[in-house]
Structure formats: C-alpha cells, structure tokens
Amino acid sequence: MTTHTAPVPVGGPLLNKTTFIAGALIALMAAILLYRFIFGLGAVTDLSDGYPWGIWIVVDVMIGSAFACGGFSVAMLVYIFNKGEYHPLVRPALLASLLGYTLAGAGVIFDLGRWWNVWNMYWPWSANPNSVMFEVAVCITAYIVVMWIEFAPVFLEKLGLKDLKKKLNRFLFVIVALGTLLPMMHQSSLGTLWVVLGPQVHPLWQTPFVPALFLLTAIIMGYAVVLFESCIASSAYRRSIEVSLLNPMAKIMLGVVAAYLAVRLGDVIFRGVIGRSFHLSLEGLMFWLEMACFVAPFLIIGTEAQRRNPARLFVAGILLMLGGSLLRMNGFLIAYDTGPGFRYFPALPEILVTMGMFATEVLIYVVVTRRFPVLPREA
Amino acid sequence: MSSRRDFLKGALAATGAMVGAGATPVQARDTYTRPPEAMGLLYDATLCVGCKACMAACKEANNNPPEFNTVDKLWDTPLDTSGHTFNIIKMYRNGTMLEKDAEINGYAFMKTSCMHCADPSCVSACPVSAMTKDPVTGIVGYNPDKCIGCRYCVVACPFGIPKYQFDDPLGRIGKCELCRHRHKDGHYSACAEVCPTGATLFGRTEDLLAEAKRRLALKPGTVAKFPRGRLRPATEKMLQGQADGKGEKRRHGWRDEPDQIYEGTVGKYVQHVYGEKEYGGTQVLKLSAVPFEKVGMPDLPPYSSAATSETIQHTLYGGLLMPIAVLGALSWVAKRNVKPDDGEEG
Numbered sequence A: 001m002t003t004h005t006a007p008v009p010v011g012g013p014l015l016n017k018t019t020f021i022a023g024a025l026i027a028l029m030a031a032i033l034l035y036r037f038i039f040g041l042g043a044v045t046d047l048s049d050g051y052p053w054g055i056w057i058v059v060d061v062m063i064g065s066a067f068a069c070g071g072f073s074v075a076m077l078v079y080i081f082n083k084g085e086y087h088p089l090v091r092p093a094l095l096a097s098l099l100g101y102t103l104a105g106a107g108v109i110f111d112l113g114r115w116w117n118v119w120n121m122y123w124p125w126s127a128n129p130n131s132v133m134f135e136v137a138v139c140i141t142a143y144i145v146v147m148w149i150e151f152a153p154v155f156l157e158k159l160g161l162k163d164l165k166k167k168l169n170r171f172l173f174v175i176v177a178l179g180t181l182l183p184m185m186h187q188s189s190l191g192t193l194w195v196v197l198g199p200q201v202h203p204l205w206q207t208p209f210v211p212a213l214f215l216l217t218a219i220i221m222g223y224a225v226v227l228f229e230s231c232i233a234s235s236a237y238r239r240s241i242e243v244s245l246l247n248p249m250a251k252i253m254l255g256v257v258a259a260y261l262a263v264r265l266g267d268v269i270f271r272g273v274i275g276r277s278f279h280l281s282l283e284g285l286m287f288w289l290e291m292a293c294f295v296a297p298f299l300i301i302g303t304e305a306q307r308r309n310p311a312r313l314f315v316a317g318i319l320l321m322l323g324g325s326l327l328r329m330n331g332f333l334i335a336y337d338t339g340p341g342f343r344y345f346p347a348l349p350e351i352l353v354t355m356g357m358f359a360t361e362v363l364i365y366v367v368v369t370r371r372f373p374v375l376p377r378e379a
Numbered sequence B: 001m002s003s004r005r006d007f008l009k010g011a012l013a014a015t016g017a018m019v020g021a022g023a024t025p026v027q028a029r030d031t032y033t034r035p036p037e038a039m040g041l042l043y044d045a046t047l048c049v050g051c052k053a054c055m056a057a058c059k060e061a062n063n064n065p066p067e068f069n070t071v072d073k074l075w076d077t078p079l080d081t082s083g084h085t086f087n088i089i090k091m092y093r094n095g096t097m098l099e100k101d102a103e104i105n106g107y108a109f110m111k112t113s114c115m116h117c118a119d120p121s122c123v124s125a126c127p128v129s130a131m132t133k134d135p136v137t138g139i140v141g142y143n144p145d146k147c148i149g150c151r152y153c154v155v156a157c158p159f160g161i162p163k164y165q166f167d168d169p170l171g172r173i174g175k176c177e178l179c180r181h182r183h184k185d186g187h188y189s190a191c192a193e194v195c196p197t198g199a200t201l202f203g204r205t206e207d208l209l210a211e212a213k214r215r216l217a218l219k220p221g222t223v224a225k226f227p228r229g230r231l232r233p234a235t236e237k238m239l240q241g242q243a244d245g246k247g248e249k250r251r252h253g254w255r256d257e258p259d260q261i262y263e264g265t266v267g268k269y270v271q272h273v274y275g276e277k278e279y280g281g282t283q284v285l286k287l288s289a290v291p292f293e294k295v296g297m298p299d300l301p302p303y304s305s306a307a308t309s310e311t312i313q314h315t316l317y318g319g320l321l322m323p324i325a326v327l328g329a330l331s332w333v334a335k336r337n338v339k340p341d342d343g344e345e346g
Helices: A017-039 A054-069 A070-080 A082-111 A115-122 A134-161 A162-192 A195-200 A210-236 A243-270 A274-278 A284-299 A310-334 A348-371 B002-020 B053-061 B123-124 B152-156 B180-185 B190-194 B205-217 B305-337
Strands: B039-044 B088-093 B106-112 B131-133 B141-142 B198-203 B222-228 B261-267 B286-289
Touching: A017 A348, A054 A082, A054 A162, A054 A210, A054 A348, A070 A082, A070 A162, A070 A210, A070 A243, A070 B053, A070 B305, A082 A134, A082 A210, A082 A243, A082 A348, A115 A134, A115 B039, A115 B222, A134 A162, A162 A210, A162 B305, A195 B123, A195 B152, A195 B305, A210 A310, A243 A274, A243 A284, A243 A310, A243 A348, A274 A284, A284 A310, B039 B205, B053 B088, B053 B190, B123 B131, B123 B152, B123 B286, B123 B305, B190 B198, B205 B286
Parallel strands: B039 B286
Antiparallel strands: B039 B198, B088 B106, B131 B141, B222 B261
C-alpha cells in the first residue's frame, strides 16, 4: 500500500485573483462583525424571537461542519475499512475539514449573544448533560483539537521536526480513532438538536431517527465534498483528476446514499406521515426537492462508465451537498414554525459574513496547499 | 403513548446499532410531573376585562422599559412578549365583536407569559444550566451570569416564551419568573397582585387546578364567588410579627391581605383546563370561553419533547459507555491500519 506518491507543496504565487477576492470578502466580514459586536445581533441580522437561529448557525455551523466531514469520511475509509489506496485523498480532505470545523467554531462565537460567558460551556458546575447543545459543543471542540493533532505531521514535515513527528506517529492511531468517533457523535447530535423543538418542526422532519439521518448525510456530504474539491483543485491547479480513486469512492458513497434513502423513506412511511408530503405546501415541495437531490445521483453516476466522467462526479457531488444542506435548512428554518407573525430572510450583512467565512476557508486552503505538503505529487 | 415510546426505542436501537454497539439497554425517560408545592397562576379569560394593569405591574416589577408601537410614543404598547415584555394581554376579535367571550361576533382576552412547564424544553435545552427549574416551587428561572446567548431556549419553547434582547449588544434572555425576586418580601406575582377581577390568580398549582375544576362545574350564567389576588389553601400557617412589633404578619410566608372574594357571573367555559396535561402539564393554568387554539394556545401532546430528547441523548451517551466502547473498537482497528511511517513513504 506504499505505492502512492508522497504529498508535496504545489508552489506558485500566493497573490492572485482568487486570494485577492477572498481577502476583500474577509475584510468586509471583519467590518460587519466589528459592527455586530458593538451594536448587537439585531443591528446586522434579520433574526427575531420567531427565528432566533439564522444562516450563521444553520449554514455556517450545521451545513459548514457537514461539508467539513470529508476528512472524517475518507479517514474512516482508509484507516477503519483499511482501504489504503485512498490515502492520497486524506490530507487535502483533512485540511478542508480542519478549516471548516475551526471556522464553524468561530462562527458560533459570532452568533452567541453573550459570548463572554462561553467558558461556562466547559465549566463542570455549569454543564447540563441533558442538553443536546452541550454534547455538540464539547464534542466539536474536542474534534477541532484532535484534527489539528491529526494534521500536525504536515507542519512538522515542513519544519523538519522528524523526532516529534515520530513520537506523534506512535499515538496517531488513537487520534485517528477519536477523529472517527467524535464526528459520529456530534454530527448525529446536530440533528438531535431539533427533537426538543417538538411539534414546532413539521412531522416530515421531526423524528427520533434524526440522529441517524444526520450521521448518514454527514458521511455522504463528506464524500461529496471530496468529489467537489478534487475537481475544483484539479482545474484551479491544472492537475489531473484522481478518477481512479474517485470512481470507486463514489460507488461507496452511493451505497451510503441508498442506506440513507431506506432509513428516510422507511421512517416517514412507518410513522404514517408520508401523506403530508403530497399536500400542496412549501413543506411538501421542500421534502421532495430534498429527496430528489439524493435520488438523482443514481441516474448521473449510477454506472461504472458514468463515474469515469469527472463532470458527472462533480455534478453528483454538488447535488448531494445540496441534499444534505436542504435536510438541515428544512428542519431548522423552512419546516420550523414557531407561530404566526414571524418571517426570516437573511439580511445582506448576514449573507456577507457567511460568504466571508467560506472565503476564509478558500484563502487558507490555497496558502497551505501551495506552501505545505498536502496534495499528492503530480506523476 | 406506549406505541410512541416503542417507536422511540426502536429508533434508538437502530441508531445505536449503527453507531456500533446495539447492546445498551434502552430506557425511555418519562415526562416529569409538577413538584407537589409547585406555584403558578390561574388565568380565567372570562373574568379578564382587558385593563392591562398586569402588564404595567409586570414592567415595573421586572424593571423593564416601555416598548412603543404607536407614532406618538406615549404609552407602553408591546405587540407581543419580548426580551423587555414578559407578560401581555392579547385580544381575540371576530365579526361584529359585540359579545364578550363569544367565538362568533365576539371578542376575548388571553394572557401570554411563561407557563412554567412541569418538564420545560428550555431547561433541557440550555447547555450551561442558565435556565433551571426550582425543585420546590417549580419556577423556571434564568441566570444571565451563566447564559451564553445561544438562544436554544428561544428555539425550543413551544409557547415562544424565552425571548432574546436582539437590540442590545449585552442582550439577555427575558421571561416571566413568577416574580421570584419579590417572594422574600412576601410579595407574589405582580400581575396577580394588581389584577382587579382575579382573572389572574396566584397560588399553589394544585389549589389552582382544583379552583379551575370548581369553575368548570358551575352552571354558566349563575352567580358564584371568585377569589382575587392569591388563592389561599384551606389551612395556612399564620406568622405573627415579632414581639417588639417589628416585622409583618405573614401568612405562610406571604404578606397578610384581607380576604378578597367577590361575587360574579359564571362564564360559558370550554370544558378544558389548559395546562393540566399539555406537554406533561404546566404550572400556569388557563380557562377560556373561546377554544384555546383560537386564542393562540398551541394544541400540544400530553408528553414533553424534553423527555424524548433526553431519552435519545442518554441512550447514546449515558455514562459515556457507548462512546468508550466504540472508541476501543475503532482504536483496535486503526492500530492495525495506521502505518508508523504513514505519509513519509514514496
């Protein structure tokens, strides 16, 4: 299994059109956040007591962290299911995950109304183990630390700290195991968050199976993001696409999608609420739109030949990222009804901050892949 | 309800098996019931005259600023509860609005404030124990010194009660705490203290529930007696002032007031005490002549969502048994598959 080539820095200039645009978006975000911390959440968001959570939570944290499951999904494949051939995909995926999660963690702080009290989350006398949010917060914090350790060899290689890297390697298996367990825990719990909302969430989404739905879609979105990123990175850096790896990985991904569809449909049928999806309502429409995103990839990359086409892999990846995003958006925003009189549509500053978060991710990804050994050496 | 629980167990067993260990016994947590000495309010919409004295008293007792919704900005005119308004009387209107407490061509009032659930979603949701339920009084209280402002309580409450002060960079959560800060001085909830008709009545929830059922059994249109202020239990310990004349006379810890019972006409009640069973029961109870869903009270199941949520959490993470077992299994597998020179070869 040691036939693949070691990762190397891509090299090249750090200042280009992409990094410049990303930098501008980040500066804009910083200005808005400064304003938010001085004048409060109401000054820059469309949040209300009917929609106390907006896109900073649902997109930046819930969807952002699911997009960041590439590292988890690929590492699980390589180290738990012993598919060593996927090893070249681990580092780029792990980097994206590291960035996604670290930023999701930062995003939470931007959204916290009383952020200076956040230490209570880690203070045993304040802890509430009954709270799903408590479990999610502690687990995500631990995972961010674990991922930095998992990724540390990249920096240690660059800095030439061979001894330290050897020492770390001895314990790496525990870190890898933790790096698989922790996302399983909090990605499922992110879904459990809406169980306590009870009848405020439409029955097509309110189910005790929601932890399973979130876990499966997080794994799916992890693979989908790897497809997406591999295609983007290849075209941006003018590298060949690792189709020989992406093709079989996409097949595994479809297997997980099939399992997800079985659980999702089985749940709504068994609970007797499938009929609600045929009502002429926004919820009914969104349910089927969400389902379509998970079904369509079977038509697009269902066959071996189709999966050899990078464009098809790319589209299927985007659809599955969208499907998982819709599941989260539907349950927390669109199919969440707190009573009459409330509306929510993200305000421009909210959208700009979310864009700034993704821009930060892109900027750091470009800098790190150009200067540190992350992407596999070109053959 | 048992089928709901069975389904929950099935769902959990399946999720558990998926996470890697299906052997953990699944025990559903039941919905909590009210503590025996739970305190609360009884709001009787048929007695409410819509004077909104309770709203003014609530603002004063909780040191809340007025909220303006008219051009002249002369009066406190909140349209709903908010981070600065913990209690509001809303009006139901239909057609010609000629008859009070009639569903058709009538009008009616309804109080909106914290219901003080027996098994509150906000308390279960709060990650930092800033929202807590007093084990004796059952009052759901808020501690801003712990609160991180995540607003999960705002999202979770089926009554839409905890509200966040979005207009303030140091914003807090605002909600009714039954004036617990005034109890040590012998004062009870300000809204009940000032209510001229006893439409809002303070007391032990058990006594209030009995009073509500007494009213439902009365014949509509007849004359009956109604208490005002605080509902006194049958027997109450009197505490005299101290020997030197200092200190006040107290009744069971409350300031001594003269009996305030008056005669009034019995309303055409809907035969339902709202809050007796909803979401496992609440400590604030309501009576109305107009169906409850028409006056903004949600139709809720007799069990709490907190019970469902905590059952899932503790099944998966109780004692960290399952996570540790899975970690052990994953470590064992990973040890075989992670090569020591990983990343250096090539």
